[in-house]
Amino acid sequence: MITSADPYAGSTAGGRALEPKTTKPIEACCSPVLESTLAEAEAAELAAAFKVIADPARLRLLSLIANAADGEVCACDLVAPLGRSQPTVSHHLSVLTGAGLLEREKRGRWAWYRVVPDRIEVLRAALAAPVPAAR
Amino acid sequence: MITSADPYAGSTAGGRALEPKTTKPIEACCSPVLESTLAEAEAAELAAAFKVIADPARLRLLSLIANAADGEVCACDLVAPLGRSQPTVSHHLSVLTGAGLLEREKRGRWAWYRVVPDRIEVLRAALAAPVPAAR
DNA sequence: CCCATACATTGACGGACGTCAATAGAACGC
DNA sequence: GCGTTCTATTGACGTCCGTCAATGTATGGG
Numbered sequence: 530m531i532t533s534a535d536p537y538a539g540s541t542a543g544g545r546a547l548e549p550k551t552t553k554p555i556e557a558c559c560s561p562v563l564e565s566t567l568a569e570a571e572a573a574e575l576a577a578a579f580k581v582i583a584d585p586a587r588l589r590l591l592s593l594i595a596n597a598a599d600g601e602v603c604a605c606d607l608v609a610p611l612g613r614s615q616p617t618v619s620h621h622l623s624v625l626t627g628a629g630l631l632e633r634e635k636r637g638r639w640a641w642y643r644v645v646p647d648r649i650e651v652l653r654a655a656l657a658a659p660v661p662a663a664r
Numbered sequence: 665m666i667t668s669a670d671p672y673a674g675s676t677a678g679g680r681a682l683e684p685k686t687t688k689p690i691e692a693c694c695s696p697v698l699e700s701t702l703a704e705a706e707a708a709e710l711a712a713a714f715k716v717i718a719d720p721a722r723l724r725l726l727s728l729i730a731n732a733a734d735g736e737v738c739a740c741d742l743v744a745p746l747g748r749s750q751p752t753v754s755h756h757l758s759v760l761t762g763a764g765l766l767e768r769e770k771r772g773r774w775a776w777y778r779v780v781p782d783r784i785e786v787l788r789a790a791l792a793a794p795v796p797a798a799r
Numbered sequence: 800c801c802c803a804t805a806c807a808t809t810g811a812c813g814g815a816c817g818t819c820a821a822t823a824g825a826a827c828g829c
Numbered sequence: 830g831c832g833t834t835c836t837a838t839t840g841a842c843g844t845c846c847g848t849c850a851a852t853g854t855a856t857g858g859g
Contacts, residue, residue, distance in 0.1 A: 738805090739805075739806065740804090740805065740806085750805085750806075750807095751806090751807075751808080751809095753806095754806060754807055754808085755807090755808095757806095758807080770806090772805095773804065773805050773806080774805065774806085775805080775806065775807095
């Protein structure tokens, strides 16, 4: 007998949820990790957000686009620098856009991508050090 | 013919490297993602670092330990709140410690864990917004 | 000594995901 | 219309990894 009335907010980890598997956009879901105890649901959402940027290809895409001349890059100019196939690049761009880290604008035959700094700031904020309470 | 002498720093993504698979501690490896273009190696290292915290169990462990009374927690007090088996908790603590995000101190039969805020700051810094150059 | 407790390691299983080739879809020029 | 170009989707494959049961290792009490 471990817990009869589980005192821990959302500690169920064994039960697979089998959710619709939609790529939810990143949004501020929790206070900083070091500042308050995360419930399982909050942790899952934050972890999913970090998973989006926890990939070399996607990090490089972000940096390539963020450092472009006009702040935007045509998808056609990303395949070669990334050293991956066109479908793979398209896939990663889709993941980043789905998470809200990129904005997509279709102009003629081309798709132009821009970084959305605010969404990255959300991730950054989640890693903020807590203010030293009293002093 | 796309590239004869690859002009992109470390774009090889197809070739599996099959490295020793050691868990390298997190350390400042690159300038912020939005500030300069990441080479493949830098991106791989940063991605590996983010992967460490891109997991609900590990995020909860960090928050549980960071918010403990004395800034440290006995491993025995982490199994129940996490809602996972003891070996699983031990595994995650090992990953976090290996990455340098946690410090471990063995006292008698118990293992006490503390957060290393500096290492988390490294990750946070990687997401920093670039200074608006000129004004 | 022997047993109980705390933690780590091993091995196995199943799901998640990064990758590519092939194909489909959309937009443009002629 | 028709071919060309750019992008997205589909399907398949292999690897990575989070999880647990079982076992191993160490520490301490009686």
